[in-house]
Amino acid sequence: MFKKSxxxxxxxxxxxxxxxxxxxxxxxxxxxxxxxxxxxxxxPGVYGxxxxxxxxxxxxxxxxxxxxxxxxxxxDAYYAQITTPTEFSSSPALSDTWTGSTEVxxxxxxxxxxxxxxxxxxFGQTTQYDLTATGSTWFKSSSSATYGGNKAxxxxxxxxxxxxxxxxx
Amino acid sequence: MKNLFIILLLSxxxxxxxxxxxxxxxxxxxxxxxxxxxxxxxEMFNKRSDVEYYEVAVFDQEWFPIPFVTSYRxxxxxxxxxxxxxxxxxxxxxxxAVYVCSRSKVVxxxxxxxxISSMICSKFKD
Numbered sequence: 001m002f003k004k005s006x007x008x009x010x011x012x013x014x015x016x017x018x019x020x021x022x023x024x025x026x027x028x029x030x031x032x033x034x035x036x037x038x039x040x041x042x043x044p045g046v047y048g049x050x051x052x053x054x055x056x057x058x059x060x061x062x063x064x065x066x067x068x069x070x071x072x073x074x075x076d077a078y079y080a081q082i083t084t085p086t087e088f089s090s091s092p093a094l095s096d097t098w099t100g101s102t103e104v105x106x107x108x109x110x111x112x113x114x115x116x117x118x119x120x121x122x123f124g125q126t127t128q129y130d131l132t133a134t135g136s137t138w139f140k141s142s143s144s145a146t147y148g149g150n151k152a153x154x155x156x157x158x159x160x161x162x163x164x165x166x167x168x169x
Numbered sequence: 170m171k172n173l174f175i176i177l178l179l180s181x182x183x184x185x186x187x188x189x190x191x192x193x194x195x196x197x198x199x200x201x202x203x204x205x206x207x208x209x210x211x212e213m214f215n216k217r218s219d220v221e222y223y224e225v226a227v228f229d230q231e232w233f234p235i236p237f238v239t240s241y242r243x244x245x246x247x248x249x250x251x252x253x254x255x256x257x258x259x260x261x262x263x264x265x266a267v268y269v270c271s272r273s274k275v276v277x278x279x280x281x282x283x284x285i286s287s288m289i290c291s292k293f294k295d
Contacts, residue, residue, distance in 0.1 A: 034192050035192075035193070035195075036193075039190075039289060066284055074194060077194055078194070161285065161286045163287075166289045167292070168292035169292065
């Protein structure tokens, strides 16, 4: 009787072990270690509509400023260029005027990234930063569109794109 | 307080991870198996849940386009997918080609459109 129990227990153990090994799966985690720049969308932008003839990302006007994060793993290897929109990618036909700007919102290394904002170069709607340190930098853009002659925007959906570029030096 | 924590947790969990990356930073041209063509291999990773297509281009120092060949000029790259692709140029363009770039193609009417297009450029250095 005792022997029979041992045999049954052994068979059960083996079958469980076999079943377990049959169910086991290897989950691969892959990665490449090399210098890189990663652009992440931290906060999507939203246009507020404080009056009939303006669309703006200003929080006080019901908008949300888009925030984009740059992660670099090699110092002095990349420029960040952020360009605020100059046209709607999707809108009713209209004539509009644009303003926009970009600033550093946050940095992961205050000591080495503290000069980013003062050293930025702006040309047209584009702001360029020299990413001289490794780590993450968050850039916040603002954008406003005003309809010509302060006339009311036609009803419809308005979409515009901020362009975030990372260029190897 | 507990409800606030749950709302905060849910909002963190629901926020999509959206990133675009391309390596290497400094690619090198090498001889291809086709006469008079040089090739380099790039790798792209799509962590933007709002983007499925990326366009590749090669530029000179002044950002004028340079003729090149890839299997697809616009890649369909699903969320969390990685692709390795070869870029070919003519040998005569070797010294002119400075940047190889990938740009996200944002779908105009896509509801999750983040309003941010991303472009990453690697540089050919001697």
